[in-house]
Every structure is written in structure tokens, then in C-alpha cells.
Amino acid sequence: MYKAQINVSLRRSILDPQGKATHHALSQLGFDDINHVRIGKSIEIQIEADTEAAAELIARNACEKLLANPVTEDFEIEIVAG
Amino acid sequence: MYKAQINVSLRRSILDPQGKATHHALSQLGFDDINHVRIGKSIEIQIEADTEAAAELIARNACEKLLANPVTEDFEIEIVAG
Numbered sequence: 001m002y003k004a005q006i007n008v009s010l011r012r013s014i015l016d017p018q019g020k021a022t023h024h025a026l027s028q029l030g031f032d033d034i035n036h037v038r039i040g041k042s043i044e045i046q047i048e049a050d051t052e053a054a055a056e057l058i059a060r061n062a063c064e065k066l067l068a069n070p071v072t073e074d075f076e077i078e079i080v081a082g
Numbered sequence: 083m084y085k086a087q088i089n090v091s092l093r094r095s096i097l098d099p100q101g102k103a104t105h106h107a108l109s110q111l112g113f114d115d116i117n118h119v120r121i122g123k124s125i126e127i128q129i130e131a132d133t134e135a136a137a138e139l140i141a142r143n144a145c146e147k148l149l150a151n152p153v154t155e156d157f158e159i160e161i162v163a164g
Contacts, residue, residue, distance in 0.1 A: 007124045022125070022149070031144055036128035042089045043104075046118035058115055065111055067104070 002047045002055035005078045008068045009040035043067055052079050084129045084137035087160045090150045091122035125149055134161050 010016050016038050023037040045062065049055035059077045068075040092098050098120050105119040127144065131137035141159045150157040 009124065009126070025148055026144055029147055031140065033130040033140055034127050034144060035130060036126075038126045040124040040126070042091065042122040042124035044091070044118075044120045044122070045116050048115040048117060058113065062108055062113055062116060066107055 001081075002049055002052060003080050004045050004047055004055060004059040005080065006043040006045065006059060006063060006067060007040060007076045008043060008063070008073050009038065009075075011072060011074055014072050040073075041067075052081075055079050083163075084131055084134060085162050086127050086129055086137060086141040087162065088125040088127065088141060088145060088149060089122060089158045090125060090145070090155050091120065091157075093154060093156055096154050122155075123149075134163075137161050 010019075019036075019038040022039060023034065026034050026037065045059065047055045047058050049058060056077060056079050059079065063075045063077065064070065101118075101120040104121060105116065108116050108119065127141065129137045129140050131140060138159060138161050141161065145157045145159065146152065
């Protein structure tokens with residue numbers, strides 16, 4: 001059993017309105033030292049697999065087929081022993 | 083300049099309908115080896131600060147005041163040099 005921690009983020013070239021709105025809200029609260037905010041998804045999945053490589057392959061397939069939008073998003077996978 | 087990578091996740095005791103729906107969708111696609119999914123937010127902020135400790139303090143304050151819901155969510159902060 002492995003745990004995969006997946007970060008799905010908007011590509012740099014894609015406008016991030018949620019991040020912009022959050023940045024604005026932080027400014028209103030007085031956080032003047034925060035000058036850039038981007039918001040993505042953090043997905044944790046548990047995978048039944050015999051090896052770490054097999055678990056990563058399953059996680060990568062899941063990202064490509066469902067979890068990330070291949071046009072607008074990038075993803076990073078980190079596998080840890082469950 | 084520092085970059086803070088913040089993971090905001092629902093507490094274990096809180097039901098995660100988005101994760102459940104994603105798990106169901108993965109099952110429908112044939113991902114039978116994935117048996118648990120939880121979905122949170124991944125927030126990246128850039129902070130103007132002199133030290134890593136100061137940057138972490140700002141990030142922690144931002145989480146407590148805006149980015150995370152103190153009743154239902156936990157957060158983790160990782161500071162990297164920008």
C-alpha cells in the first residue's frame with residue numbers, strides 16, 4: 001500500500017482568478033509582503049501496488065485520465081509508503 | 083523573497099464529498115487499485131521577507147486568518163527560497 005501526494009497546478013501561462021482574488025483579499029487584510037498567490041489542488045490517494053514504481057504509474061495514469069486537465073494544468077506526484 | 087508551498091486539507095474526521103466523488107469516478111474508469119481519495123488545496127505564495135522564519139510566520143498568519151478554515155481544515159507550510 002502506497003500513498004501518493006499529487007499537486008495539480010495551473011500552468012504558468014494560464015490566468016488564475018482564484019489566486020488573484022485570494023491575493024486581493026490578503027492585501028485587504030494587511031498582508032502587504034505577499035505578492036503572488038496561485039491556487040491548485042492537492043490530491044492524496046491510497047494505492048494498492050507491489051512496488052513504488054507500480055504505484056507511481058497508477059497515479060500518473062489517474063492524473064492523465066481524470067485528475068488533471070492536460071490542456072491547462074501540470075501535476076507532480078510524490079509517492080510515500082502507506 | 084521566499085516561496086511558501088501550503089497544503090490545506092480537510093481534517094480526517096470531516097467527510098470529503100469531492101474526494102468520494104473522485105474515487106467513484108476513478109473506479110468507473112477501472113482504477114480498482116485506488117482505494118482512498120482526499121482532495122485539498124495547494125496554495126503557492128511569494129513572500130517578501132528577510133529570513134525564512136519571518137516568511138513562515140507570515141504564511142502561518144495568512145493560513146490562520148484566511149487560507150484555511152480553522153474548524154474543518156489543517157494546513158502544512160513548506161518554505162523554499164524564491
